[in-house]
Amino acid sequence: MEVKLLSHTPEPERVVATAARLCYAPQAAAEVWSGFTPDKQQEFIGKLASYGLFSPFEHVVFTFAIAGVSRALSHQLVRHRIASYSQRSQRYINEAAFAVVVPPTVAADPAAREEFARIIGQIQDGYNRLTALGIPKEDARYLLPNACQTQLIMTMNARSLLHFFSLRCCRRAQWEIRELAWKIRREVFKVAPLLFREAGPACLSQGKCSEGAMTCGQPYKREDVNTEH
Amino acid sequence: MEVKLLSHTPEPERVVATAARLCYAPQAAAEVWSGFTPDKQQEFIGKLASYGLFSPFEHVVFTFAIAGVSRALSHQLVRHRIASYSQRSQRYINEAAFAVVVPPTVAADPAAREEFARIIGQIQDGYNRLTALGIPKEDARYLLPNACQTQLIMTMNARSLLHFFSLRCCRRAQWEIRELAWKIRREVFKVAPLLFREAGPACLSQGKCSEGAMTCGQPYKREDVNTEH
Amino acid sequence: MEVKLLSHTPEPERVVATAARLCYAPQAAAEVWSGFTPDKQQEFIGKLASYGLFSPFEHVVFTFAIAGVSRALSHQLVRHRIASYSQRSQRYINEAAFAVVVPPTVAADPAAREEFARIIGQIQDGYNRLTALGIPKEDARYLLPNACQTQLIMTMNARSLLHFFSLRCCRRAQWEIRELAWKIRREVFKVAPLLFREAGPACLSQGKCSEGAMTCGQPYKREDVNTEH
Amino acid sequence: MEVKLLSHTPEPERVVATAARLCYAPQAAAEVWSGFTPDKQQEFIGKLASYGLFSPFEHVVFTFAIAGVSRALSHQLVRHRIASYSQRSQRYINEAAFAVVVPPTVAADPAAREEFARIIGQIQDGYNRLTALGIPKEDARYLLPNACQTQLIMTMNARSLLHFFSLRCCRRAQWEIRELAWKIRREVFKVAPLLFREAGPACLSQGKCSEGAMTCGQPYKREDVNTEH
Numbered sequence A, B, C, D: 001m002e003v004k005l006l007s008h009t010p011e012p013e014r015v016v017a018t019a020a021r022l023c024y025a026p027q028a029a030a031e032v033w034s035g036f037t038p039d040k041q042q043e044f045i046g047k048l049a050s051y052g053l054f055s056p057f058e059h060v061v062f063t064f065a066i067a068g069v070s071r072a073l074s075h076q077l078v079r080h081r082i083a084s085y086s087q088r089s090q091r092y093i094n095e096a097a098f099a100v101v102v103p104p105t106v107a108a109d110p111a112a113r114e115e116f117a118r119i120i121g122q123i124q125d126g127y128n129r130l131t132a133l134g135i136p137k138e139d140a141r142y143l144l145p146n147a148c149q150t151q152l153i154m155t156m157n158a159r160s161l162l163h164f165f166s167l168r169c170c171r172r173a174q175w176e177i178r179e180l181a182w183k184i185r186r187e188v189f190k191v192a193p194l195l196f197r198e199a200g201p202a203c204l205s206q207g208k209c210s211e212g213a214m215t216c217g218q219p220y221k222r223e224d225v226n227t228e229h
Helices: A012-022 A029-035 A038-051 A055-059 A071-077 A110-132 A137-143 A158-168 A175-191 B012-022 B029-035 B038-051 B055-059 B071-077 B110-132 B137-143 B158-168 B175-191 C012-022 C029-035 C038-051 C055-059 C071-077 C110-132 C137-143 C158-168 C175-191 D012-022 D029-035 D038-051 D055-059 D071-077 D110-132 D137-143 D158-168 D175-191
Strands: A002-008 A061-070 A084-087 A149-157 B002-008 B061-070 B084-087 B149-157 C002-008 C061-070 C084-087 C149-157 D002-008 D061-070 D084-087 D149-157
Touching: A002 A175, A002 D012, A002 D029, A012 A029, A012 A038, A012 A055, A012 D002, A012 D084, A012 D149, A029 D002, A029 D061, A055 A149, A055 A158, A055 D084, A055 D149, A061 A071, A061 A158, A061 A175, A061 D029, A071 A149, A071 A175, A071 B071, A084 D012, A084 D055, A110 A137, A110 B110, A110 B137, A137 B110, A149 A158, A149 D012, A149 D055, A158 A175, B002 B175, B002 C012, B002 C029, B012 B029, B012 B038, B012 B055, B012 C002, B012 C084, B012 C149, B029 C002, B029 C061, B055 B149, B055 B158, B055 C084, B055 C149, B061 B071, B061 B158, B061 B175, B061 C029, B071 B149, B071 B175, B084 C012, B084 C055, B110 B137, B149 B158, B149 C012, B149 C055, B158 B175, C002 C175, C012 C029, C012 C038, C012 C055, C055 C149, C055 C158, C061 C071, C061 C158, C061 C175, C071 C149, C071 C175, C071 D071, C110 C137, C110 D110, C110 D137, C137 D110, C149 C158, C158 C175, D002 D175, D012 D029, D012 D038, D012 D055, D055 D149, D055 D158, D061 D071, D061 D158, D061 D175, D071 D149, D071 D175, D110 D137, D149 D158, D158 D175
Parallel strands: none
Antiparallel strands: A002 A061, A061 A149, A084 A149, B002 B061, B061 B149, B084 B149, C002 C061, C061 C149, C084 C149, D002 D061, D061 D149, D084 D149
C-alpha cells in the first residue's frame, strides 16, 4: 500500500484559524489572516477542538494518490461520501497482469497462502482466456477478485478526515482500511499537526473508548501516534 | 436482478408541487397543499421541468430493495453520493454458496460460459478451503469475484434519481447498471408518472443526444419507455 | 411558530430495522421485512443506537411545513446541508404586510417592545414607499428585517435530524431554532418513537453534557421529553 | 463587494488532469502526474469538458474571503450545499455601526435613495436603543435589514463552482449574487484558465441559452468574459 500526499491547501492551519475567527471578530478577513501568528493559531485551534467546533476544518483539503490497495478496500472507502474519488477503471484498463493484496492471516498460514495464490493464478488465467475469446474487458472483469489491486486519487477535507479517522483508525476497524487510515493520518499530521494532533478513534480524540462492551482494551496514546513518523 | 420499491414518500407529486408552489405563493402551506387537484399538479410539475427547477423534487424519496446484482455494479452504484445505502456485508455473512451474475457476452458464448463457470467453481472451492483452514470470512472474501451477487437497500430522492437516470439509462452506460436504472425508472414511473415522464438520458429529457461523436444513434422515445410496464 | 409534519416515509421503524438487518443477514430483503414484528424492531433499533450505527436511519425522511419563523432562523436552518428546503421568496412575493417574530426578551420589556414595534412599522412604511416609487420587490426587500416571518418546506432524514437535535435542542442553542428543534422532535417522536427516544443534546443521547465548562447545568431527562406531547 | 482568493489547491489544472487520466491509464499516479506537461494538460482538460466528465474537477478547491455583501445575498449563497462557509455572526458581533448594500435601482432614484437611507438610519438607532435597554445582541439583530453587510469565507470545489456559475452568472440571476459570481469567476480564471474558460451560463458553456422563453437575448461571448480582467 502506498499513500502519497499529492497536494493540499497551503497553510492549512492559518486557513482554519482565519475562517473560525471571522465568525466572531469585527475585523476584515485580510486583517484576521495576517494577524495569525503560529502561536495564536495553535491556541485558537486548540480552543475550536475543545468546543467541538469543526466546521472551519472543512476549508482545507488534502489530495492523496493511493495505490496497492484492494477493491475490497476501495468499495468500503468510497462509502465516505463527503470526499471526491477518481479510480482506476477495470472497464477500460486491461488487467492481464493484475496484482493482489494478500490478507495477513492468509500470508501467515502456508497452506492458506498457497491456496490463495493458486486461486488467484486461475482467475488470472481465466480472465486472459475470456479476453482471448473476445469477451470485452468490462465483462471479463466479473472474474476479478476483491484482492485485485486498484489505484485512486482521493480528496477529503479536514473535517471529513477527522470523521474518517474516528471510524477507521480504531483497532476494531477492518485491517486494510485501518492501515490506510493510519498512513493518511501520518501524512496530514506532518503538514498540519495542529489540526490532527487529537485525530483518531475516541480513545485519542475523547480520551475514552466509545465501543462499549466491544472495546479492544488497548487505547492509543497521543504521544505514541504523533511521533512515530 | 430484482428491484422492489419497498417504500416511498406518500403522494409524491403533491409534495413536489406544494414545495415548489410555496416559494412563489402568499398562501400558507396547508392551503397550497389542499388546493392541488391532480390536474393542477400535472400542469404545475410540467412547468417546473420545463424551467429546469428540480430542487423541489428532492422532497420525495424512494427506497428500493435490490438483489441479484454484482459487486461490480454495487461498487459503481455507491459512487452516487446523494443517496443512502445499506449493503449485505461480505465481512459478516458466510459466502460458502455465493451466487454470481453472468455477463450476457459470456452467457452467449459456450466456451466463455464454460470457462467462467469453471473459474467461479474454483473460487468457491478456494473460499471454502480458506475458511476451513480458519481464515476469517473477512479475509477469505478477498478471493470473491466482482460477479458475486450482493443485496442492497437504497434510498434516493427524485432529483438524484433524475441525475442517475440521465447517466445510467443511456445505451452507452455499462449494461448491468443500465438494466438496474431502467428497472428503477419503471418502478418510480408507476407511482409518480408526473415526476418521471421525461426522466432518462438526454434523448428523452432534452429531446437530443448529449454524447456528441459517441452517440449510439438510437434515441429512446418517450411513448415507448412510459408504456412498456 | 407552526410546525406541521406534512409527510414521512411510511413505517419508518420497519424501514430502518430492515435496512440495518440486511447488512448482516443472509435472508432476502422481503423476508427480513416481513419478519420484523414491532417487538423485534424495538430490540434491534435499540442495539443500533447503542453501537452508534446510524447510517440505516438515513433511509427514512420527514417533510415539514414550517411557518411563522424569522429569516434569522431560516438563514441558520439552511446551513444544515443534508436536507432539502423550499422557502417563500422575498423576490417574488409582495411583503406589503409582513408579520414579524418578536424575541421574548423584547416582548418582556415594555420599552423594548414599543421601540421594536415602532421600527418595524417604519420598515413597513419604507418598504411600501419604495415599491410605490417603482422599486422592484427584490430590491425593496433589502429593508426587510431579520424578524420578518418566512415559510419553508423542509425534508430531512432521521440521521440528519439526530444531528440537528444534538445541536439545536441544547439549552445553549439560540432560542428560536431551539424552539423549532423541539417542535420537530415532538412530531417525529409521535410517529417513530423507537428512532427518536434518545434524540437530543448529549445530556439525552449520551447521558452526559458535552459542553464542558459552558454547561447549562440543567440536563434534560428522557422521561420528561418523551411524554410531554 | 470585495472578493479575495485567499487560498487554492496548488497546480489545480495538473491535479484535475492527473485524477482524470488515472481512471484510464495503467501507469502509477506519480508517473501520470510528472508526465503532464502544460500542453498535454490543455488538450486533456479540453476533452474532459467536451465529454461532460466533470467529477475530476472536484479535486481542486478555492477559498474566498467575501466582504461587503448583504445578508440577502448570503442567505441565497449558503443554499449551495456542496461548499463550506464561515460567516460573521450577528449573534456575537456588535452591529452598532453596520454598513449596508444599496440596490442599484434604489441608488439611481433620489427619492428612493433618501427613503432607504432614512429607514436604515432608524433601524440603526432602534438597534442601538435596544442594546442600550439591555436586549442581547442576538435579539436586537431581529431588527437588522437584509441590506446589512456581512463577511464570509467560502470554499468551493471546481465542479461545484461550474454549477454555481451556470446558475448565477446568467443575466436573469439576481443582480447581487450575479456580481459575486462574476467576481469569483474572474479570480479562478486567473489561476486555472483551462478549468474555467467555458464556465458560465448555458450561452457560454453550451453555446446556446437554456432559459427558453425567458431568454435575455444577450448571450455572453467567451472572448469577452475571458479577457476582461
